[in-house]
Amino acid sequence: MQRRLRALPSRVGVYFLLAMCLFPEVGYLLVWQKLTASLSALPVVTPTTKALRDLRRRVGGAPMRRLFEVLSGPLAQPATPGVRFGTYRTVSFDGCSSLKAPDTVRNRAWLGSPGHGGYPLLELMTLVETGTRALIGAVFGPTGEGESGYARRLLHLLTPDMLVLWDKGFDGNAFLAQVSATGAQVLGRLRSNRRTPILATLTDGSYLSMIGSLQIRVIEARITVACADGTTFTGTYRLVTTLTDARRYPAATLVRLYHQRWEHESTYYALRHTIMQGRILRSGDPAGLEQEMWSVLTLYQLLRSVMVDAAESRPGTDPTAAASPSPCIPPATWSSARATTPAWPPAWSQPSDAVSWRRCCHHAARASAPARSNHPPPATTNGSTTAGPTAAAPSPTSTSLSCHPRPRCPPCPGTNDPCPPATAADNNRSWPSFTKTPPAPGRPGTSPATSVMSP
Template sequence: MEHDELTERIAMGLILRTFPPELVDLAVSSCGRAERRSRLLPARTTVYFILVMCLFPHQGYARVAELLNEGLTRARLVHGPRPVPTTAAISRARIRLGAEPLAALFKEAVRASPTPPMSVNHYRNWKVMTAGLTTVALPDSPDNRTHYGLPAAYPALGDPPCADSDNGVLPRIHVVALAEHDTRTIRHAVLERPPTRTAGTLARELCAPLKSGDLLLAGEGFLDPATFAVTRANGADLLWRIHCTSVSHDIAHLRDGSRLCTLHDHPRKVRVIEPAPPSQGESMMPTLLATTVLDHEAAPAAELASLSQHRWCLRGSLATLGPGTPQVLRSRWPDGVEQEIWGHLLVHHAIHRLLYV
């Protein structure tokens, strides 16, 4: 057996084991996409097609369909050889399915995944979660350009400029995700959906599942005042980067070197920590750490600074899926874009579940 064929078989087995037919059918039926008549590409098969497409993003539709056919046959989920559907038939099946079943499957897969031991993802008395943001380039189709517009930075999320020297200026979709600190397993994600989900609503919706006992690590600019208020109302604590000019005035200096302060855009008292100087090659931007954990004995400054240095990055985490991860998605219409994003998040979930659980 050739090496590539073995890799493909292992990858297909991982997808079918992580997302068994009953889980896929549950997600499909919960969104009202179950078939009323037999089709060459029923909803379940279309979901698997999208997952395989994201697993092998540089393969054409025909080859993805062949890989799926082979995998379903080996798993005895179909009987006998099946004709390879045309590109037009696949596109129609994707349009019928929509994006919602993929989002529902992600939620069900997260709910069904085993819980790591208590020693994992924890710092002292907190469960550590980390927030990440990335932008994904899209094909410059009329539908994508009309829906998402041309790229523009999202200052409320601390988003970098979207111009890409390799891909030109393309429409972009913003994705934010919440992951476990140690396992890097994504537990919740929110996708931009203009005009209802904009910069501020993305972060607020992402932080809604946080609860008492959680400690959220976030980057500079991620927590606007409204997001801060939502997160604190749920009882979660925060540790995030701020610019040195954000400090309004000092209230008290603590024995571990941190200090109690107020910030210009946050009326509540926070604790500010000066992290270690950046190593060679890192940004020299003068930043500080702010946290809602005011007790320096419960969480010493040096420990929080060390914790922050290992903050998860969504862009980098998706890039670790391999050289096949696309720089630009293939979907030329918004529902297909969302399908594809959820497909990549589901593939990420399958691989990290294998690695860390």
């Protein structure tokens, strides 16, 4: 509790920390000016850079961490579209190891030697509600501990009504058993070098197997990408799930559901590129980094809360549409756009940018996929199995993709301004058009980082 009457009280320091993360491109004094710009009619102090730096130190990291813990958690209501798969709330584990800290002696002592980009790297692990991209929990630290180690610190947040999605790398025997012990269900990707025995082949092409002492079900999905120039790419993804009832949860349905894991990548895109604008963190010491990270996570959760509230104010609106990068598919039309084929793909302010292209791929898949529902499909009529050690190897579930030239978008709804016209380079590029949602590809690309040192 603050006992002194200060010109810069601690509660103002909390606002300043959030504004500092909201405007990463400017220094302390400009952040303060932006924070107090609408208070011109009131007497407002004009602090120095040192006063603002001392304010950060006085506040510390514990209040920001506590504020994040108060705000974190699922945001969606039970009837919000796209949040549940039947009775399960879909959540996702994933890590981000490309957050850059200033290259100082104290940061190197905590985070280790600089990474490939020349800066010490910070590992962030989050548990996300995929239907809203809300943060349920987060931990961070040096990259040496690994994603599974950090994810174990968040297992206490799992509940029996959750279905956990994850990318490859989380399929260790011990970790899988620990997740299952929480009562949550699992749908994740297996590493390519992992070999699982076929105990029983199911009629949908999946098969029952064992990982450690846990019975699981393995689904193989073959993804084929055909480009306009005739080039084709084919890959096989293996998914593991504890939903072993093939009648109630067909393989094709789970393959489509697994694509929702990509909402986690959109979460990191919003953190690293939308909020942080690809810049490195400001703080030159571990205490400052912890404070800054909790501030960024708190700011993100506050923004997502407002977006979800806005989406839920219009019944039937998918909350993930609240941050759609496409100017041609406004949030109000995303639910219907997924059930049909919208004018696609949208125009981008920088069509040649690799990040925009990959985001375009992701949203193309989401736009052409069926509308997300909170109910799984009806059970199949035949769910018999072929049991025994001599069970035949299943056939992978096939998924095909095609590419086509990028058309020009129509005028944005409610305006007379058309989207930026396509360039010659855009017209020669093949843009994805998904006929069936594939499992998630790799992480989106990154943009060059610009150093913003403190203050």
